[in-house]
Amino acid sequence: MRNLIAGSQLVHDHVIHFYHLHALDWVDVVSALDGDPAKASRLAASLSDYPNSGADYFAAALARLKPLAGAGQLSLFASGHWGHPAYRLTPEQNLIVLSHYLDALEWQRDVIRIHAVLGGKNPHPQTFVVGGMATPVDPNSPQAINPERITFLRERLQTMREFIEQAYIPDVLLLASAYPEWTKIGGGTRNFLTFGGYGSGPVGDTATYLFPRGMITDLDLATVRPLDPAKITEQVTRSWYTYPEGDGSALAPSEGQTNPQYTGPDPPYQWLYTDRKYSWLKAPRYEGQVIEVGPLARLLVAYGAGAPAVKRPVDMTLSRLRAEPAALYSTLGRVIARALETDDRGGSVGGPARPTRREHELG
Secondary structure, rough: HHHHHHHHHHHHHHHHHHHHHHHHHOOOHHHHOOOOOHHHHHHHHHHHHOOOOOOHHHEEEEEEEEHHHHOOOOOHHHHOOOOOOOOOHHHHHHHHHHHHHHHHHHHHHOOHHHHHHEEEEEEEOOEEEEEEEEOOOOOOOOOOOHHHHHHHHHHHHHHHHHHHHHHHHHHHHHHHHHHHHHHHOOOOOOOOEEEEEEOOOOOOOOOOOOOOOOEOOOOOOOEEOOOOOHHEEEEEEOOOOOOOOOOOEOEEEHHHHOOOOOOOOOOOOOOHOOOOOOOOOEEEEEEEEOEEEHHHHHHHHHHOOOOOHHHHHHHHHHHHOOOOOOHHHHHHHHHHHHHHHHHOOOOOOOOOOOOHHHHHOOO
């Protein structure tokens, strides 16, 4: 149950991050208004078997958007730099991804019901307890996890999977092909760490983790180092706290102290100055180094460790994009990392496209 709750939240979060927080950096809403529904339908059918790919579907999406634009009121789309030459997609490509943006609003409302059943509420599930779960399992109780609720969960997971395979993954690959230069910028730190997760064995059995535990330094994918939690510290050099041993000292989290020393926002925009205190956050370090965690860290550590569930789809994706592993160390690489984490087809992501419905019908 813990894995189902955490995994469904991870997948939900990645899809929402792409469509509702990030995609419009790549997709021009105003350009989509010039898209031809029939052309968009033909293009969408060549990319995947997503059922919402008919000309009527795209015409309906335009019908929802054009009145807003015609009235000069783009509502939630009002703050974009529409028409900027950095946008690369054609009007039809923009229309496809923007239509999926709208579909994802409905999709997320459906799939978060997994959390409601297993976790009691969304967000912030209430059923995690020390040593297990507070959610009862009883096939004879209508208030517990029973066959009816298991069927319900399976249906939600199938809904989740279909949208990922037929809309999210094709859209990410479409953007990756249109913006190849974004695989060369946005690298950040070259050190990555993950504690791993999603084990199928007893608690603490890291050998069964879907995402293995470890770290890589200086982007050396050939060497995955073991973790030593004793090497994790917190620093307050740039934080509004102080340590008795001096602000340049570092303490283990278990020995951390929270002694506020607020110096105020003067001069204006103090957060722009990195040579002074500017934050209420402490800075975690590993062996005194800045380390990145998150989707890209999990992907790179698993790839370096040779995890089959990760290495094969990464290699196939890179082959399709004609890119080297270093391309993942980028802004677009993080988008790809999130997408690969959501897919469970054993490596079909990024590989030779499966026949579309139309191609299958034609043999």
